[in-house]
Amino acid sequence: MLLCTAQQMRDLDSETINTLGLPGVVLMENAGRATVAAMAERYGELAAKKILILAGPGNNGGDGLVMARHLHQLGAQVTVCLLVADDAMQGDAAINLSFCRKLPIPFSAGLGALGPDINEYQILVDALFGTGLGREIGGDFARAISLMNESAAQVVAVDIPSGVDSDTGQIWGCGVQADLTCTYGLAKVGQVQYPGRELVGQLQVLDIGIPPQLVAEADIKNQLMNHESAKVLLPQRSATGHKGSHGHLAIVAGSVGMSGAATLTGRGALHGGAGLVSLLVPQRLQTIMAASCPEALTHGLSGLSGQALGAGDWPEIEVNLQGKDALVLGPGLGLAPETAELVNTTIGNSDLPLVLDADGLNNLDLSALKTRAARSSTILTPHPGEMARLLGVGTAEVQAKRLQLAQELATSQQVIVVLKGAGTVIAGPDGRLAINSSGNSGMGSGGMGDVLAGLIGALLAQGLDGFAAACLGAFLHGRAGDLLSENGQPWGYLASELAKKIPTAVGE
Numbered sequence: 001m002l003l004c005t006a007q008q009m010r011d012l013d014s015e016t017i018n019t020l021g022l023p024g025v026v027l028m029e030n031a032g033r034a035t036v037a038a039m040a041e042r043y044g045e046l047a048a049k050k051i052l053i054l055a056g057p058g059n060n061g062g063d064g065l066v067m068a069r070h071l072h073q074l075g076a077q078v079t080v081c082l083l084v085a086d087d088a089m090q091g092d093a094a095i096n097l098s099f100c101r102k103l104p105i106p107f108s109a110g111l112g113a114l115g116p117d118i119n120e121y122q123i124l125v126d127a128l129f130g131t132g133l134g135r136e137i138g139g140d141f142a143r144a145i146s147l148m149n150e151s152a153a154q155v156v157a158v159d160i161p162s163g164v165d166s167d168t169g170q171i172w173g174c175g176v177q178a179d180l181t182c183t184y185g186l187a188k189v190g191q192v193q194y195p196g197r198e199l200v201g202q203l204q205v206l207d208i209g210i211p212p213q214l215v216a217e218a219d220i221k222n223q224l225m226n227h228e229s230a231k232v233l234l235p236q237r238s239a240t241g242h243k244g245s246h247g248h249l250a251i252v253a254g255s256v257g258m259s260g261a262a263t264l265t266g267r268g269a270l271h272g273g274a275g276l277v278s279l280l281v282p283q284r285l286q287t288i289m290a291a292s293c294p295e296a297l298t299h300g301l302s303g304l305s306g307q308a309l310g311a312g313d314w315p316e317i318e319v320n321l322q323g324k325d326a327l328v329l330g331p332g333l334g335l336a337p338e339t340a341e342l343v344n345t346t347i348g349n350s351d352l353p354l355v356l357d358a359d360g361l362n363n364l365d366l367s368a369l370k371t372r373a374a375r376s377s378t379i380l381t382p383h384p385g386e387m388a389r390l391l392g393v394g395t396a397e398v399q400a401k402r403l404q405l406a407q408e409l410a411t412s413q414q415v416i417v418v419l420k421g422a423g424t425v426i427a428g429p430d431g432r433l434a435i436n437s438s439g440n441s442g443m444g445s446g447g448m449g450d451v452l453a454g455l456i457g458a459l460l461a462q463g464l465d466g467f468a469a470a471c472l473g474a475f476l477h478g479r480a481g482d483l484l485s486e487n488g489q490p491w492g493y494l495a496s497e498l499a500k501k502i503p504t505a506v507g508e
Contacts, residue, residue, distance in 0.1 A: 001205075001229060002215070003222040003435065004186040006131040006166040012185060012218060016210050025092040027184075028059060030208040031159075032066025032096075035182040036074070038204050039156055042180055043123065047075035052114075052121040052153075054144050056128035056162070057084045062093030063158045064127025065100050072105050079121075081108040083128065083140050111140045114147065124148050126176045127158040131166035131188055136173040149177050157181040160188060161199040168403060169196030169423075177201075185210045192224050192435050193403065194422045221432045225475040227508065229434075233472040234506065235273070235462040246275030247461025250324040251296075251454065252317060252346065253331040254281040255308035255339075259288050261332025261358065264447045264495050266293040268454025269328070271502040272473070274461050277454075280320055282306050303338075310338030314345050326460035327352040330360020331450045344368040347378075353460040353469075357381045357453035361390060366413060373414035373429065377466030380409070381418040381453055407433055416466045418456070420449060424474045428467045436471075439478030440485045447495030452477045455502060479505040 004012070017024050040046050053068050055061035061082070071078040080100065082089075089097045101107075108114055118124070126148060128141055137145065145162060148155050155178045160166055163175030169190040179201040183191060187205050190196045223229060238245070249269050254262030262281050266289070269277045277296040279289050284307055286300030299320055303309040309317075321327065329346055333339050340363035347354065347368040353376050356364060361382050372378050380390075384402075388395045391405060398405055399421075406419040410427035419425040424436040456473035464472065480501035484493045 001224040001226055002186050002220050003189045003192065003224055004220050005189055005222070008218060008220055009131060009185060009188070012210050012214055015214050019214075020211065022209060025095055027208050027210075028062050028092045028096065029066055031063045031184045031206065033070055034206040034208060035063065035156070035158060036067050036070045038180070038182050038206060039123065042202070043154065046071060048077060049123060050077045050121045051123045051125065052079050052081060052118065053125040053127055054081045054083065054148065056141065057088050057093075058130060058132070059091075059093055060127050060130035060158055061089065062096050064125055065093065065096040067125060067127070067158070068100050068105055069096070069103065072103060079106045079108055081111060081114060081144075083111060083144060111144055111147075118147050118151055119153070121151070121153050124151060124153045124155045125158060126155060126162050126178060128162035128176070130159045133163070133165065133172055137163050138173065142174050145174050145176050154179045155201075157200070159183050160191060161196070164190050164196035164199055166190045169193030170400065171195055171199075175199045180204065182206050184208045186215065186220070187224060189222055189403065189435070192423065192437060197423060221430075223434050225426070225434050225436045225438070225471050230472055230475040233464065233468045235459065235464060243275035246273060247325045247458065247463065248276040248278065248323065249274045249326050249328065249454075249457045249461040250278045250280060250321055250352070251328045251331075251457065252280045252309065253328065253333060254279075254285050254289070255332055255334040256282065256284055258332030258334065259285045259292075260447060261450045262289060263292040264450035264499065265328055265331045265357075265454035265457075266296045267496060267499040268451035268502070269458040270295050271499045272455035272458030272476070273506070274458035277458075278320065278324065280317055282308055304336060308334045308336055308339055309342055310336065311341035311345060312338070314342055314349070317346065318349065321350060321352060324352060324461075325463075326354070326457050328355045328357065328453050328457040330357045330363075331453055333359035333363070335359060335362060339363060347372065351375045353377045353466060355379045355381060355453050355457045355460065357449060358386075361386045364390070366390070369413050369415060377460070378415040379418060379456060379460075379466055379470050380415055381420065381449065381456070383420045383449060387419055403433065407431065416470050418452075418470050418474060420452070424478070426467070426470045426474055432467060434471045436474040436478055438475050439481050442485050442489065442491035442493060443478070443481040443498065445495065448477075448481075448498065451495050451499045476502055476505045479508070
């Protein structure tokens with residue numbers, strides 16, 4: 001599913017109006033009418049239902065006025081609470097206000113006149129602010145939002161819940177908690193990115209008459225990863241396929257005390273469909289790996305007394321990377337200076353598609369990435385804390401600017417960034433951006449990231465390009481967690497359990 005910014009949506013509206021000659025008042029009519037139809041589909045017969053439309057300035061309020069007229073024609077008991085003076089309405093919104101004023105549609109005499117009567121309405125329509133909001137909400141508008149949120153009525157948001165930033169999902173002081181959001185033309189980035197995503201409720205994308213060719217010509221690079229977009233990325237397999245044709249992934253991971261990271265990365269890769277997996281680990285872990293991940297090949301390296309890997313292991317690792325299709329580097333490696341040297345040596349010298357996770361990121365010298373872009377894809381998989389360390393900023397700043405910072409790191413370093421968390425962000429070196437729709441808070445436990453790294457590595461080994469592997473891996477990983485949650489495990493499940501659900505997610 002494509003995701004647009006507020007400016008991209010304005011441009012599409014403008015192109016439709018100015019290039020094709022479809023008047024803006026027709027687009028507004030289509031939006032209001034389609035929203036009423038969506039309400040009828042969700043809530044059933046609207047005749048005789050008590051519905052209050054809270055309308056603000058601009059086209060969002062105009063959409064609400066169109067809805068008032070159509071609801072009136074359907075026999076609903078509709079009332080409009082207009083939070084601005086009539087002469088503040090301009091353009092197409094003013095035209096629709098004049099229509100409504102000529103009909104027997106009651107208008108509330110300001111917000112104060114509603115009082116406790118707001119609880120008598122079954123449906124409240126939020127038509128206060130649309131996708132262009134860029135300031136803190138206060139005054140009567142903030143009070144209107146509070147009334148909607150405190151009411152027991154169903155709340156329908158016009159285009160986007162008022163208060164949600166269309167481009168980032170951040171909240172401008174306060175925001176409407178909607179049960180249903182009807183958005184127009186295309187879904188918006190802020191509707192699927194937290195915290196805004198929590199306020200959207202059910203999201204419906206409605207056609208208002210913007211031609212598909214204009215959308216195609218707009219070259220919109222943002223997308224939502226869902227079942228439909230994941231399905232087209234799945235690697236195709238021949239009926240005569242075998243382990244040698246499904247990719248061979250190398251995993252450089254583990255240290256004494258963190259052997260589980262290597263095991264879970266291997267399981268993520270095997271359940272992710274890699275034909276062969278080779279675990280390159282400290283010598284003291286080889287027996288553990290052979291027992292905990294028997295389907296993988298294991299290679300023990302002498303390194304730092306066999307307890308962790310160091311720079312001296314590079315020649316042997318280089319030999320073992322021959323004939324492999326992709327590499328995962330980092331889970332559980334530790335932070336010894338010699339390990340950091342190995343990480344950056346491997347990054348600088350390996351030509352394999354690479355997933356850098358955990359201590360691969362913690363030991364990373366960003367300058368080591370500079371020569372890789374021309375040779376092969378590099379995928380960084382930081383959680384917010386690791387992202388903060390990479391960029392030298394606070395974790396709170398990362399969380400407030402997830403989309404922006406992921407995109408900036410990806411383009412500046414020519415890598416793919418998988419910024420983990422609720423609504424995982426995948427940013428490409430060419431400016432592409434994807435937001436993952438799957439996953440749940442039950443996945444917030446140790447080892448989940450190791451499984452994800454192995455899964456993405458397996459998809460790379462099977463021939464997917466870096467951005468596709470990152471997007472598909474994030475979706476399948478989250479969906480595997482959702483399958484556990486749907487089976488009655490809201491939390492407390494393990495990363496190893498999640499890995500076993502990956503094939504089921506693929507099967508869906």
